Amino acid sequence: MKKIQMVDLKGQYNQIKDVVNPSIQEVIETTAFINGPKVHEFQKNLETYLDVKHVIPCANGTDALQIAMMGLGLKPGDEVITADFTFAATVEVIALLNLTPVLVDVNPDDFNINIEALKKAITPKTKAIVPVHLFGQCANMEAIMDIAKTHNLFVIEDNAQAIGANYTYKDGTKAKAGTIGDVGSTSFFPSKNLGCYGDGGAIFTNNDALAHTIRGIVNHGMYERYHHDVVGVNSRLDSIQAAVLDAKLPYLNAYNKARQTAARKYNEAFKNIDSIITPKIPNTCDTLCDTCDCHVFHQYTLKVNGVDRDALVKFLNENDIPCGVYYPIPLHRQKAYMDERYNEADFTVTNQLIQEVISLPMHTELDDEQIEYITSKVKTFING
Numbered sequence: 232m233k234k235i236q237m238v239d240l241k242g243q244y245n246q247i248k249d250v251v252n253p254s255i256q257e258v259i260e261t262t263a264f265i266n267g268p269k270v271h272e273f274q275k276n277l278e279t280y281l282d283v284k285h286v287i288p289c290a291n292g293t294d295a296l297q298i299a300m301m302g303l304g305l306k307p308g309d310e311v312i313t314a315d316f317t318f319a320a321t322v323e324v325i326a327l328l329n330l331t332p333v334l335v336d337v338n339p340d341d342f343n344i345n346i347e348a349l350k351k352a353i354t355p356k357t358k359a360i361v362p363v364h365l366f367g368q369c370a371n372m373e374a375i376m377d378i379a380k381t382h383n384l385f386v387i388e389d390n391a392q393a394i395g396a397n398y399t400y401k402d403g404t405k406a407k408a409g410t411i412g413d414v415g416s417t418s419f420f421p422s423k424n425l426g427c428y429g430d431g432g433a434i435f436t437n438n439d440a441l442a443h444t445i446r447g448i449v450n451h452g453m454y455e456r457y458h459h460d461v462v463g464v465n466s467r468l469d470s471i472q473a474a475v476l477d478a479k480l481p482y483l484n485a486y487n488k489a490r491q492t493a494a495r496k497y498n499e500a501f502k503n504i505d506s507i508i509t510p511k512i513p514n515t516c517d518t519l520c521d522t523c524d525c526h527v528f529h530q531y532t533l534k535v536n537g538v539d540r541d542a543l544v545k546f547l548n549e550n551d552i553p554c555g556v557y558y559p560i561p562l563h564r565q566k567a568y569m570d571e572r573y574n575e576a577d578f579t580v581t582n583q584l585i586q587e588v589i590s591l592p593m594h595t596e597l598d599d600e601q602i603e604y605i606t607s608k609v610k611t612f613i614n615g
């Protein structure tokens with residue numbers, strides 16, 4: 232059996248070397264390292280794939296979020312609501328821009344922002360909502376967009392974990408994750424579903440004026456060479472990373488499918504075990520069917536019930552199975568983001584999830600032998 236890894240970047244690279252290497256080589260030969268033709272090519276191809284008017288590449292997913300908020304003209308003191316159960320980058324950029332982060336609880340089944348908690352958190356100072364499409368599936372965008380419309384709020388989708396996922400509306404129409412709100416952001420960190428070989432990110436929008444504003448912000452606030460109209464940043468996707476991404480984009484659907492196939496096998500293996508709760512897809516898609524693309528499994532995250540989660544992690548590690556706890560500490564209890572406004576009683580779900588979640592190896596190269604080994608070890612532990 233191949234050594235089990237949380238993410239198998241080498242195995243994936245070996246499959247696509249013949250496409251990726253010449254793409255990188257081309258950039259080196261032409262020495263168009265910054266803003267080269269590859270960046271533009273990738274931008275256009277991603278716009279087509281996502282069916283969105285504008286993709287603005289940038290340096291990483293954290294910058295993408297920050298720049299999206301700058302582009303919307305949010306001002307210090309504006310309140311921005313986001314989920315308590317996410318990677319810190321989401322709340323970090325809110326705080327960095329002197330906006331006021333307002334953390335709210337999530338759902339126990341899909342781990343995404345809870346709509347009732349979100350409604351409760353709205354005040355006259357609220358200006359934006361940042362739903363995070365956690366672990367590969369969309370938050371309840373239909374409800375979020377309704378709330379935003381009623382209260383005149385911006386919606387910024389943090390789509391670092393769900394690129395390629397479809398959101399299905401109640402009437403059956405679909406849209407790609409990240410293209411539904413005013414603006415969306417993503418990350419091309421190597422382990423993400425579409426990863427480059429370094430850092431990278433992008434911002435998506437269908438709004439022409441916002442796209443124009445953002446294109447200037449990523450480039451020192453310049454709309455005309457050496458004319459700085461607004462305070463910007465330096466945030467570029469470099470051409471070598473664009474070459475990697477452009478070579479990999481045609482594989483994204485197959486990669487997401489491979490993740491879903493692995494998830495389906497895990498689900499099947501755990502289906503009769505009461506103390507294991509497999510990932511739920513509460514959207515309109517409720518089965519992992521062949522055409523289902525509403526969960527792209529950035530992580531495959533179980534909840535355990537009546538089981539010592541940390542002992543399970545230790546047992547799996549001792550058996551050469553890496554696994555992760557995403558996330559072990561809720562943001563509202565992180566030193567940097569604590570606030571006396573927060574009340575523990577408002578975070579019952581997150582407070583429970585941090586004790587129950589465990590993410591198993593999930594990537595495009597998992598084979599049946601590895602899945603069989605992983606699931607059998609989990610069962611061995613559960614059955615004592």
Ligand SMILES: *Cc1c(COP(=O)(O)O)cnc(C)c1O
Nearest residue numbers: 291292293318320391418419420
């Ligand atoms: C990875 C990630 C980010 C940040 O992306 P970077 O490219 O690492 O800056 C932001 N939000 C979420 C939810 C993420 O998973």
